[in-house]
Amino acid sequence: MNKDLQKKIDQFTIEGFQKQLINWYRDEKRELPWRESLDPYHIWVSEIMLQQTRVDTVIPYFENFITKFPTIQALAEAEEQEVLKAWEGLGYYSRARNLHSAVQEVQEHYGGVVPNNVKELERLKGVGPYTKGAILSIAYNIPEPAVDGNVMRVLSRIFSIWDDIAKVKTRKQFEELVSVIISKEYPSEFNQALMELGAMVCTPTSPACLLCPVREQCHAFYENVQHELPVKTKKKATKQVQMAAALLYDRQGYYYIHQRPSKGLLANLWEFPNVQLKEEPSFTYKKQLENFICDEYSVEITLTPLLGTIQHVFSHLTWNISVYSAEVIGSSNMKGLIKVSEEQLKAYAFPVSHQKIKKMYAENTRSE
DNA sequence: TAAACGTGGCT
């Protein structure tokens, strides 16, 4: 612990802080589906879904997921495609694949019981420092820090900490701090209260300090610097990528789709045939796509004129997709694609970018 | 350590 922070802790009234924070939480906490359950598996699922994702977005996904996979055993026995389908549209799909794999690990090696200790938890795929602490404290009421973005924002303001919260070293410092101030009697409520305060009161852009139950001990409030904290380095601009995609269909009403590789972006999800375009094409986009589909999948097609373009922004890049369609005549030598009916298509997990492609095709078709 | 990894809502 650094000297400056230790000094602030020495002047800090820990018990008063715990009491004010937890009392506020008991009065003001939101009713959320995962708060209705004490099942460590349900807590675990919610914590994975909530990573980098808003509460309002997660709620319907959580309810559907728990209905479909109510127990560790149910999820462990499910097919990965079924799991990805339940995650479709939620993003960061490796979370779903890691959760599935970790749950199988728990089913096999821990008799279907979510571990209640640091050593076993941190070996599970997708369970990092935050999620480990969240499961231990919320599911098992063990006083472990669960430091997320909310907690770092709240505590950086209360203790006036100006270190960059994007650094691992800074997060570790906050974990040390939480270890000291956490309620040993009510660690679950303490950790959740800290996060709830960050979400509802001590918000990023316009903190409601006058409604804050702990402003009395907040350094930032007294120095009026709450808008300058926390300090966080900025991300770089996203890279632009040019793509062309084709929705292939045939007279029998089948669609032709492709599964993405098992690693990297959108791993194992399904998509319509597409190719990343060269910077300065010697061929037109349409010709590049036609050649690619012919070479890669051995199907002969003639593309329609451009249906439209779609921009899809990821966290680290932007896809600019030119969308075409084509009727497949002969597919006897086809490889790397499968053909599915409209009805079967619904069982496959597609990224939002390709759902947009399907929608654009449907709208073009309808207007003919 | 820094980049990869999704999506949708807000300012």
Added chain:
DNA sequence: TAGCCAAGTTT
């Protein structure tokens, strides 16, 4: 509008 952000983890 364009950028920032939301209960992070993996490589």
